Amino acid sequence: MSEELDQYTRELLDHLYDGRGEQDPEPEERTRIDSLLAAAGQGERTAPIVELFRALQDLRDRQGIGADRFGIAREHLAALARRHQEIDEHMVSVGGRVGRALAIVQQANARVDEYLQRKDVEAPSGIELWDRVLENQQRIRTSLGMDDAAWNSFAGQIRHAIGSVEELAGLIDLPAAAVADIARVTKNYRMRLTPYYTSLIMPGEINDPVMLQSVPTGEMVDNAGIEIPPVAADHSPARLVDQFYPRVVTIKSTNMCAMYCTHCLRIAHIGRKDRVFSKDAYSEALDYIRANPRIRDVLITGGDALVLPNSMLRWLLEQLDSIDHVRLKRLGTRVPVTAPMRIDSELLDILEASNDIKPLRVVTQINTAREITPVSQQAFRDIARRVFAVLNQAVLLRGINDSRVKMWKLCETIQEACVRPYYIFNCSYRNPQFAHFRVPVEKGRDIVESMYGNIVGDAIPRYIATAGGKIPMHRSNVVGRDGNDLILRKPWNGEEVRYPDADADVYGESNFSFARYRS
Ligand SMILES: *Cc1c(COP(=O)(O)O)cnc(C)c1O
Ligand code: SF4
Numbered sequence: 001m002s003e004e005l006d007q008y009t010r011e012l013l014d015h016l017y018d019g020r021g022e023q024d025p026e027p028e029e030r031t032r033i034d035s036l037l038a039a040a041g042q043g044e045r046t047a048p049i050v051e052l053f054r055a056l057q058d059l060r061d062r063q064g065i066g067a068d069r070f071g072i073a074r075e076h077l078a079a080l081a082r083r084h085q086e087i088d089e090h091m092v093s094v095g096g097r098v099g100r101a102l103a104i105v106q107q108a109n110a111r112v113d114e115y116l117q118r119k120d121v122e123a124p125s126g127i128e129l130w131d132r133v134l135e136n137q138q139r140i141r142t143s144l145g146m147d148d149a150a151w152n153s154f155a156g157q158i159r160h161a162i163g164s165v166e167e168l169a170g171l172i173d174l175p176a177a178a179v180a181d182i183a184r185v186t187k188n189y190r191m192r193l194t195p196y197y198t199s200l201i202m203p204g205e206i207n208d209p210v211m212l213q214s215v216p217t218g219e220m221v222d223n224a225g226i227e228i229p230p231v232a233a234d235h236s237p238a239r240l241v242d243q244f245y246p247r248v249v250t251i252k253s254t255n256m257c258a259m260y261c262t263h264c265l266r267i268a269h270i271g272r273k274d275r276v277f278s279k280d281a282y283s284e285a286l287d288y289i290r291a292n293p294r295i296r297d298v299l300i301t302g303g304d305a306l307v308l309p310n311s312m313l314r315w316l317l318e319q320l321d322s323i324d325h326v327r328l329k330r331l332g333t334r335v336p337v338t339a340p341m342r343i344d345s346e347l348l349d350i351l352e353a354s355n356d357i358k359p360l361r362v363v364t365q366i367n368t369a370r371e372i373t374p375v376s377q378q379a380f381r382d383i384a385r386r387v388f389a390v391l392n393q394a395v396l397l398r399g400i401n402d403s404r405v406k407m408w409k410l411c412e413t414i415q416e417a418c419v420r421p422y423y424i425f426n427c428s429y430r431n432p433q434f435a436h437f438r439v440p441v442e443k444g445r446d447i448v449e450s451m452y453g454n455i456v457g458d459a460i461p462r463y464i465a466t467a468g469g470k471i472p473m474h475r476s477n478v479v480g481r482d483g484n485d486l487i488l489r490k491p492w493n494g495e496e497v498r499y500p501d502a503d504a505d506v507y508g509e510s511n512f513s514f515a516r517y518r519s
Pocket of ligand 2: 256259260263265266289303334
């Protein structure tokens with residue numbers, strides 16, 4: 001009788017009955033196989049059959065005991081194999097499952113095992129560290145004399161924001177030399193941490209990734225090099241407007257942020273002196289957009305767009321929604337990370353109302369899993385329920401996210417907060433102030449490419465260098481061509497595969513698909 005089994009199952013059976021199993025099994029092995037055999041013959045489940053075949057394969061491989069040594073006829077196993085294929089909805093054979101799929105999965109598992117072991121140790125999130133963050137909050141609140149109302153409101157966070165090194169030194173342990181140096185640097189560069197953001201700094205951590213982002217160091221003035229400021233004249237066709245692309249513009253709606261980043265691209269302009277822009281300024285920006293029907297997408301950035309009062313945000317969004325050719329909007333903000341209390345129901349209602357008219361995305365910047373706490377996670381999830389998408393633009397920063405473990409963890413953690421990894425920016429060469437944060441491109445590529453095949457697809461960001469526009473930095477996976485075949489390299493293990501390209505003649509035929517109905 002023909003076995004009617006696929007190649008993998010035949011190979012597996014050949015292996016189990018190759019006659020080279022000279023050993024006899026121990027009595028307890030015999031008992032185990034007998035009971036597996038009995039279980040495999042019953043019921044409507046594939047697992048007992050798989051378990052039997054795996055056990056037999058294991059005995060054959062490790063101890064040289066063939067299936068015949070248990071007195072099992074080959075035809076009996078073949079019948080069980082046929083049974084497996086009958087039960088399985090997709091007709092997967094037991095040979096395919098045991099001989100191929102399980103081995104392939106096992107091999108792939110090895111690629112992430114190291115990450116799984118290291119992620120919570122090397123890159124703990126603010127959720128995992130929450131107990132310690134709460135201790136920090138207790139200490140900071142007492143020291144600043146903040147009650148619940150003050151802590152839980154954006155106004156309270158801004159009113160109590162830490163702007164001097166003396167204040168900061170009272171809240172986190174800073175060595176004396178650091179205090180002196182920060183005092184020197186903050187003459188030139190604004191420092192401001194919300195009490196909440198300060199509570200994410202872990203005492204005793206030398207290069208704390210939150211502190212690195214928010215507390216300026218001596219390097220900012222000592223680094224060699226000359227700042228190449230953005231040439232406003234090149235990119236600002238109208239008051240408050242920046243334009244790199246024909247269909248997307250930004251409105252730089254404020255120069256203020258809740259927290260001032262040490263790696264800010266606009267460090268020369270942002271946060272220098274708080275300024276409230278006039279309605280005239282916004283009107284001129286809107287006039288420019290209104291007069292340019294190519295413009296489809298408008299980003300309200302800053303500074304930080306959510307530093308604007310709700311009334312101003314509502315007005316700006318309404319203005320944009322009233323322009324016919326503007327089809328989408330974005331808001332640029334780090335506030336859900338630096339002062340998540342800002343995300344209240346009034347703001348959420350404004351976002352939802354605008355999103356109902358034309359899709360609104362919120363674009364944020366999260367650079368380390370540490371910045372996702374139960375509070376910021378909730379803020380992001382609340383926003384995500386009300387708008388089209390929440391996107392993250394991380395900056396690749398030394399000591400903050402420049403390893404596979406840290407970046408994978410960041411991307412997975414923000415995704416669980418309903419934030420989609422969108423870009424990873426290479427840290428700009430234009431500012432000597434933060435040259436010490438720069439990471440080599442090759443390293444950045446390794447980090448981003450290592451995600452393919454190991455992280456779900458919609459958690460993988462694009463790696464970008466900004467140089468008069470955004471330039472994608474992905475190394476090509478196309479390593480060669482042979483005739484019409486491309487030679488592609490799998491980013492996760494370097495394996496090369498042949499990939500036939502489309503037939504150019506077929507592609508060149510003008511008459512295809514629906515066009516064929518016309519001729
Ligand atoms: C980043 C940026 C944009 C938008 O870029 P996307 O690739 O569409 O996200 C537009 N204008 C300016 C000035 C920008 O910096
Ligand atoms: S939030 Fe953005 S604009 Fe504000 S300081 Fe940070 S990087 Fe600069």
